[in-house]
Amino acid sequence: MSPRRGFRHPGSFGSSLPERGLLLLVLIVLLQGSLLPFGAASSPDVGHRDEADVHAEAEEKHNFTKKPFPVLSFEYKHIQVPFEISLWVLLASLMKLGFHLIPRLPGIVPESCLLILVGLLVGGLIKLAGQKVPPVLDSNLFFFCLLPPIILDAGYFLPIRPFMENLGTILMFAVVGTLWNAFFIGGLLYAVCQIQPNNPSDLHSLELLPCLLFGSIISAVDPVAVLAVFEEIHINELLHILVFGESLLNDAVTVVLYHLFEEYSGVGSVTVIDGVLGVISFFVVALGGVLVGAIYGILAAFTSRFTSHTRVIEPLFVFVYSYMAYLSAEMFHLSGIMALIACGAVMRPYVEANISHKSHTTIKYFLKMWSSVSETLIFIFLGVATVDGQHNWNWTFVTVTVVLCLVARVIGVVGLTYVINKFRIVKLTTKDQFIVAYGGLRGAIAFSLGFLLDKRHFPLRNMFLTAIIIVIFFTVFVQGMTIKPLVDLLAVKKKQEAKRSINEEIHTQFLDHLLTGIEDICGHYGHHHWKDKLNRFNKKYVKKCLIAGERSKEPQLIAFYHKLEMKHAIELVESGGGAKLSSAIPSTVSMQNIQPKKPAPAKPEDRVLPKLSKSREEEIRKILRSNLQKTRQRLRSYNRHTLLADPYEDNFGEFLLKKQKMMKWRPHLPMFVCCFNTPGTLADPQAYSMKPALDSVPTIQVDLASPQSPDSVNILDEFQRSEQAAAAEEGEDDGGLMMKAPTRPHERCNAGEMDAGTREKLSRCLSDPGPHAEDEDEDEPFLP
Amino acid sequence: MGSRASTLLREEEIEEIKKETGFSHSQITRLYSRFTSLDKGENGTLSREDFQRIPELAINPLGDRIINAFFPEGEDQVNFRGFMRTLAHFRPIEDSEKNKNTSTSEPLNSRTNKLLFAFRLYDLDRDDKISRDELLQVLRMMVGVNISDEQLGSIADRTIQEADTNGDSSISFNEFIKVLEKVDVEQKMSIRFLH
Numbered sequence: 001m002s003p004r005r006g007f008r009h010p011g012s013f014g015s016s017l018p019e020r021g022l023l024l025l026v027l028i029v030l031l032q033g034s035l036l037p038f039g040a041a042s043s044p045d046v047g048h049r050d051e052a053d054v055h056a057e058a059e060e061k062h063n064f065t066k067k068p069f070p071v072l073s074f075e076y077k078h079i080q081v082p083f084e085i086s087l088w089v090l091l092a093s094l095m096k097l098g099f100h101l102i103p104r105l106p107g108i109v110p111e112s113c114l115l116i117l118v119g120l121l122v123g124g125l126i127k128l129a130g131q132k133v134p135p136v137l138d139s140n141l142f143f144f145c146l147l148p149p150i151i152l153d154a155g156y157f158l159p160i161r162p163f164m165e166n167l168g169t170i171l172m173f174a175v176v177g178t179l180w181n182a183f184f185i186g187g188l189l190y191a192v193c194q195i196q197p198n199n200p201s202d203l204h205s206l207e208l209l210p211c212l213l214f215g216s217i218i219s220a221v222d223p224v225a226v227l228a229v230f231e232e233i234h235i236n237e238l239l240h241i242l243v244f245g246e247s248l249l250n251d252a253v254t255v256v257l258y259h260l261f262e263e264y265s266g267v268g269s270v271t272v273i274d275g276v277l278g279v280i281s282f283f284v285v286a287l288g289g290v291l292v293g294a295i296y297g298i299l300a301a302f303t304s305r306f307t308s309h310t311r312v313i314e315p316l317f318v319f320v321y322s323y324m325a326y327l328s329a330e331m332f333h334l335s336g337i338m339a340l341i342a343c344g345a346v347m348r349p350y351v352e353a354n355i356s357h358k359s360h361t362t363i364k365y366f367l368k369m370w371s372s373v374s375e376t377l378i379f380i381f382l383g384v385a386t387v388d389g390q391h392n393w394n395w396t397f398v399t400v401t402v403v404l405c406l407v408a409r410v411i412g413v414v415g416l417t418y419v420i421n422k423f424r425i426v427k428l429t430t431k432d433q434f435i436v437a438y439g440g441l442r443g444a445i446a447f448s449l450g451f452l453l454d455k456r457h458f459p460l461r462n463m464f465l466t467a468i469i470i471v472i473f474f475t476v477f478v479q480g481m482t483i484k485p486l487v488d489l490l491a492v493k494k495k496q497e498a499k500r501s502i503n504e505e506i507h508t509q510f511l512d513h514l515l516t517g518i519e520d521i522c523g524h525y526g527h528h529h530w531k532d533k534l535n536r537f538n539k540k541y542v543k544k545c546l547i548a549g550e551r552s553k554e555p556q557l558i559a560f561y562h563k564l565e566m567k568h569a570i571e572l573v574e575s576g577g578g579a580k581l582s583s584a585i586p587s588t589v590s591m592q593n594i595q596p597k598k599p600a601p602a603k604p605e606d607r608v609l610p611k612l613s614k615s616r617e618e619e620i621r622k623i624l625r626s627n628l629q630k631t632r633q634r635l636r637s638y639n640r641h642t643l644l645a646d647p648y649e650d651n652f653g654e655f656l657l658k659k660q661k662m663m664k665w666r667p668h669l670p671m672f673v674c675c676f677n678t679p680g681t682l683a684d685p686q687a688y689s690m691k692p693a694l695d696s697v698p699t700i701q702v703d704l705a706s707p708q709s710p711d712s713v714n715i716l717d718e719f720q721r722s723e724q725a726a727a728a729e730e731g732e733d734d735g736g737l738m739m740k741a742p743t744r745p746h747e748r749c750n751a752g753e754m755d756a757g758t759r760e761k762l763s764r765c766l767s768d769p770g771p772h773a774e775d776e777d778e779d780e781p782f783l784p
Numbered sequence: 785m786g787s788r789a790s791t792l793l794r795e796e797e798i799e800e801i802k803k804e805t806g807f808s809h810s811q812i813t814r815l816y817s818r819f820t821s822l823d824k825g826e827n828g829t830l831s832r833e834d835f836q837r838i839p840e841l842a843i844n845p846l847g848d849r850i851i852n853a854f855f856p857e858g859e860d861q862v863n864f865r866g867f868m869r870t871l872a873h874f875r876p877i878e879d880s881e882k883n884k885n886t887s888t889s890e891p892l893n894s895r896t897n898k899l900l901f902a903f904r905l906y907d908l909d910r911d912d913k914i915s916r917d918e919l920l921q922v923l924r925m926m927v928g929v930n931i932s933d934e935q936l937g938s939i940a941d942r943t944i945q946e947a948d949t950n951g952d953s954s955i956s957f958n959e960f961i962k963v964l965e966k967v968d969v970e971q972k973m974s975i976r977f978l979h
Binding site for chain 1 (some may be wrong): 848
């Protein structure tokens with residue numbers, strides 16, 4: 001999972017700056033803290049004022065007196081709700097910023113702890129101001145607004161392969177583990193509550209069923225808390241996916257248990273039939289949730305197939321379909337979390353093959369942004385709700401709960417691992433078990449579920465809430481803070497940061513086929529057999545329906561390879577390796593030979609660049625940028641209408657104007673022709689053609705797969721190509737987009753010469769990402 | 785099945801196979817019944833046609849190579865011992881074996897031997913190097929017919945370049961091991977032989 005945390009500022013700040021920044025932040029916090037009660041205060045007043053206004057108006061209608069026109073008026077109620085929401089969001093974001101400005105704090109204390117403290121502070125401020133704390137952790141707000149972005153982010157970027165490989169283990173932990181926790185905690189709590197007949201207290205009124213309900217609320221590992229803490233400790237993929245997968249999948253169990261016990265707590269008894277119905281309900285909830293999510297996922301994938309004309313709203317489909325999956329599942333009391341996960345995971349490979357590069361970046365950043373803000377808000381609200389809540393403190397209950405949670409978790413993990421290891425190829429060691437047990441953090445979901453309880457049925461609701469909050473605080477603070485040193489102490493294997501190489505990809509696929517073959521020989525219908533069957537089904541039927549055009553036939557290996565090459569090419573030019581490009585002429589050289597220089601800070605005196613006019617440079621930049629991005633999009637339709645309709649591309653008219661300007665420069669600079677050949681186009685000789693009008697335009701040809709120069713970047717002399725250009729189709733559209741027709745693949749353009757000056761210009765141009773922001777590389781192959 | 789009496793597995797054989805490959809008794813008997821079900825000719829050995837009769841192998845891109853891996857150099861028949869010896873490479877590595885020092889020789893399912901098996905599937909001419917052509921052949925089998933030769937060539941070039949440390953434009957066994965050091969080979973090349 002790529003980290004969602006804010007970035008660290010470069011350490012070049014003077015020592016006074018972080019302190020100043022901190023002071024500023026504290027001031028802002030106080031300001032907001034004081035504004036909020038003011039907001040809360042003004043609303044009842046305004047409410048009264050409103051009624052008064054109505055009366056006044058009624059009177060005024062009779063005797064209309066002329067008042068002076070209000071030049072400036074203040075009406076808070078008008079904007080109160082959105083204003084307060086924005087204030088909270090702003091507070092959350094500023095807090096995030098602030099923590100990373102403080103030098104050493106983020107390393108010691110996890111963010112979640114600090115955020116809860118901030119929430120406590122703000123809640124305290126509000127209370128001090130004497131105002132009523134807004135009910136921030138209202139369950140509707142939590143479940144409909146705050147939780148879905150986090151879960152969607154997790155589901156969309158879920159690493160499918162490790163998840164599926166360990167699915168059995170994850171399910172065991174999620175289902176059996178949570179059941180064990182719930183019954184163990186609930187049962188023992190009930191027993192403890194009954195054991196003091198001499199001092200009758202509130203506890204005695206606690207029946208078995210409310211205890212079990214409490215147990216089921218408190219037993220579920222929380223995905224928000226796990227994500228928040230585990231992201232900072234970078235443990236190896238296996239452990240991460242085990243704990244995280246468990247936190248996601250136990251939602252189904254929690255939903256069933258919660259509803260079951262809540263229903264029957266009123267009645268007071270549960271029969272065997274109810275138990276059986278509960279079990280059936282569990283399967284319905286879990287599988288139903290997944291089914292709903294999968295349906296919406298397929299719908300989204302299918303929709304994305306047709307979005308080539310309206311690229312701008314592509315991300316919207318992803319978000320809306322997922323959110324609707326969540327809401328639909330919640331409508332039927334199915335597991336909304338599993339629906340979201342299923343939706344994101346199902347739609348991802350197909351959507352990513354269909355959408356443009358920019359949409360992909362948009363989706364990634366929006367999801368990260370929303371989930372980050374959501375998470376911050378959740379922790380702050382936890383703090384606020386703690387200050388606000390009516391607490392019923394009962395020493396016995398709280399301490400027993402905390403102790404039981406820990407004990408139940410440890411016993412559950414150890415017992416389950418013993419059983420699971422019998423079926424696993426790679427066994428879980430004691431260290432792994434310890435981390436899994438220690439990583440069982442509780443979070444805001446438990447609190448919200450407790451908050452939902454009806455006070456009439458559960459007179460001891462406040463006691464429950466207090467205990468839940470204490471458990472959450474304990475796990476987040478104590479376990480959250482100590483897990484990092486413990487991981488270091490135990491020398492648990494950490495996440496390997498290196499990116500996947502083409503070797504690993506090829507050999508992994510090779511081994512997959514090999515293992516499938518061996519399994520078939522043994523007649524053993526194992527893991528590989530079914531995976532192979534699924535892949536084949538996917539390739540044959542599903543991909544054809546859901547992926548538009550040429551890309552449906554593209555093997556995974558090829559897609560991976562192209563991503564790699566593209567990344568390498570961009571890296572290379574960005575690091576100023578342009579000087580070596582001329583040596584890339586020999587045909588057998590691959591991109592690998594041209595190693596990007598280590599990114600050194602550019603010293604101005606090293607680069608002696610001839611003067612280029614600004615407009616010229618901007619021109620070149622725009623052309624290169626648009627072409628580099630266009631490749632990712634893999635144009636399939638190639639008539640002028642499609643190209644013209646792309647909203648990202650520049651106006652042709654604008655381009656013509658610039659062309660006039662450039663005509664002046666013709667004799668001075670060799671021009672570069674920029675075009676990309678994607679493999680899909682090789683099969684379509686008529687796919688693209690040169691535009692004759694643009695032969696004076698600088699372009700760069702990056703031939704990814706040409707017979708002469710496989711992976712090199714050819715810098716062409718455009719004059720050479722003018723005869724080919726003559727045969728080309730008249731085109732309009734944006735300034736930079738030109739595709740060369742590979743009618744005869746063997747007649748590739750020869751690389752022209754390039755002098756040092758233009759080479760450096762080229763590298764400087766390409767190094768500027770331009771106003772369309774960074775195109776960040778994806779870190780992992782999106783296809784599993 | 786009286787006619788099969790002569791080909792029934794004797795206890796001593798089971799013991800020998802157990803020692804050589806590390807399979808358990810029940811695994812050996814189970815695999816023996818699979819062996820006999822594949823052996824249509826009922827002569828105690830399997831030929832290439834017997835393997836090719838398995839439907840899923842026909843659509844496996846590496847089917848032919850896998851079948852060839854079972855047959856020792858130049859022979860056309862493989863008996864049960866050979867069958868088990870090849871399959872032994874895919875036995876999961878157990879914890880007890882991990883800690884044992886390599887006293888005599890490494891067990892067949894050690895990581896190195898697993899990788900050697902995979903390496904040999906690439907390296908058909910047994911010159912202990914994966915040359916560009918051999919890599920191209922495997923890539924072609926895995927990727928299908930839609931991709932042009934030039935593209936595959938560039939992929940092969942890049943692959944070799946990434947792995948090649950001694951500059952001989954081919955991948956030796958050591959380079960192969962090094963490239964796969966991050967991959968969890970113990971898990972990827974193991975099949976749980978449950979009964």
